[in-house]
Amino acid sequence: MTKFGIQVSMSQCRRAKKYALNLVEGSLVEHYGVKQGWTECCRRIIELDGCFLKGVCEGELFCVIGRDVNGKIYHIAWAVVSVEIKQNWKWFLELLIDDLNLNLGNGFSLMSDQHKGLxxxxxxxxxxxxxxxxxxxxxxxxxxxSTGAIYHTLFRRASKATTEHALKVVMKEIKTLNPYAHQYLIEKDPKTWPRAFFQAGRCCDAVENGFSESFYDVIVDARKKPIITMLEELRLYMMDKMHYQVLPSGLNQFELRGATDAYEVDLERKTCSCRLWQLNGYGCAHYVAIISYLNRDVEAYVDNMFSTTTFKKAYNYKISLMNGSDMWLETNYTPPLPPISRRTLGMPTTNRKKATTENTGTHMVSKAGKKIRCSICKEIGHNKTTCPQRRPQKLNVKKQKKQKVCVKQNTGQGSTSEPQQH
Incomplete structure (x- = not known):
């Protein structure tokens, strides 16, 4: 290309850009040269290493991502390895065990994409x-x-089934529709992906690891940089993600500032500009951050509606006891008559009347891309009407029908005279 009358090739532009980036961020050799010093500095700040993310910065990036009590992303730890193999996973998990005192994993849940080494x-x-x-x-x-929207729908029902009976019903539907799809799900160990086999007491019913995917999108630009720059950007991002800046403004009034947003919180009126505190009555993450900053009791700011006293008031009254009809007292009142029945036009309705917004019709699933399977020979590519195994039987039935028609025509003339002898 030509710029200011000077011929510049694309390769020269790439080399110039690479040279400029090396001046600003340093080369990969320089980054690994100071890696040990950076690691020792970080060891004094945090001792957590953890779970799983694949990166492009001269190796693989493992990352531990958890959920907090509000169901939000909570970053625990991250580490860079040369390749994703069993030995590196063991090293990674051993550090995680030491840092979090996980012992043998009893009481913990782990979700992954089932890498063999992992x-x-x-x-x-x-x-x-x-x-x-x-x-x-x-x-x-x-x-x-197995193409088709029906498989996605059935699998979602199977993964979110909370009982073994409900899971078996859906799996039977999948097997009837496509035995090969059913066999694939059986090979994937059905005790590891449906809710029916999740261990109780974990307080997490998630069936997919969507948090990792959202984290991948955040660090796309960081993964393209040298290792120290990448790790520093990850560390600063985690700090901004977990930190709120509390700015007091008057008595019990605060402004809470995050990385990209800000909220007004009034502890005396129990309000927050996000309106979540006013709607649910027990607060939001913004007021919790301020309460932690003031070192106060969070439960003191929860609405009385959630107190044990209010709960007991709801069940303070009881239904009066009553004897059987044989022990009821007799009265001198005239027995009342039932109301006069009103007969309406047409047949009486027994079902509930549906609203106009409710779906009254049946949902038709498109068969585009679906493989047709014969119900007779179980082969793919044709149905029972064009099955080669059915055609000979059909021809024999047609011949038998023709023979019956011919016999009926010969014997059913209605004549009672004997045939003439020639």
């Missing part, structure tokens, strides 16, 4: 962990093998 490492180090598979990954692979 599965083996978890079996060795976390024999009692509730290891779940991401239902979204399984559904995507299922739709590659």
């Amino acid at each position: 599965i083996e490492a978890v079996k060795e180090l976390f024999p009692y962990v509730d290891h779940r598979q991401c239902a979204r990954h399984i559904c995507q692979n299922l739709q590659k093998r």
Whole structure:
């Protein structure tokens, strides 16, 4: 290309851009040269290493992502390894065990995309962990093998079934529709992806690992940078994500500022500009941050509607006891008559009248891309009307019908005279 009368090639532009980035951010060799010093500095700040994310910065980026009590993303730890293999997963999980005192994984749940090295490492180090598979990954692979929206719908029903009976009903439907799809789900170990087999007491019914995908989108630009720059951007992002700045303004009035937003909180009136506190009565994350900043009791700002005193008031009254009809007292009042029945036009309705917004028709699923399976020979590509195994039987039936018609025509003339002898 030509700029200011000077011929400049694309390769020269790329080399110039690379040279400028090396001047600003440093080369990869320089980053790994100071990596040990950066690591020792970080060890004094945080001791957590953790779970799983794939990166492009000269290796693989593992990341631990959890959920807080509000169901939001909570970043725990991250680490860079050379390649995603079993030995690196073991090293990663051993650090996680030491930092979080996970022992053998009893009482914890882990969800992943079931990498082979990860599965083996978890079996060795976390024999009692509730290891779940991401239902979204399984559904995507299922739709590659069996096209059609019906498979997505049935699999979602199966993954969210909370009892074994409900799961068996949906799996039977899938098997009737496509035995190959049913066999694929059986091979994926149905005790690792439906809610029916999730261990109780974990307070998490998630069936897919969507948090990791949203985290991938956030760090797309950071993954393209050298290792120290990438790790520093991740550290600063985690700090901004977890930190709120509290600015007092008068008595019990505060402004809470995050990375990109700000909210007004009034503790005396129990209001927040996000309106969640006014709607639910027990507060939002913004007022909790201010209460923690003031070192006060969070429960003192919860509405009385959620107190045990209010709960007991609701059940303070009881229904009066009553004897059977044989012990009822006799009265001198004239017995009342039932109301006069009104007969309306047409047949009486027994079903509930549906609203205009309710779906009254049946939902038709498109069969575009669906493979037709014969119900006679179980082969793909034709149905029972064009099945080659059915055609000989159909021809024999047609011949038998023709013979019966011919016999009826010969014998059914209605004549009672004997045939003449020639």
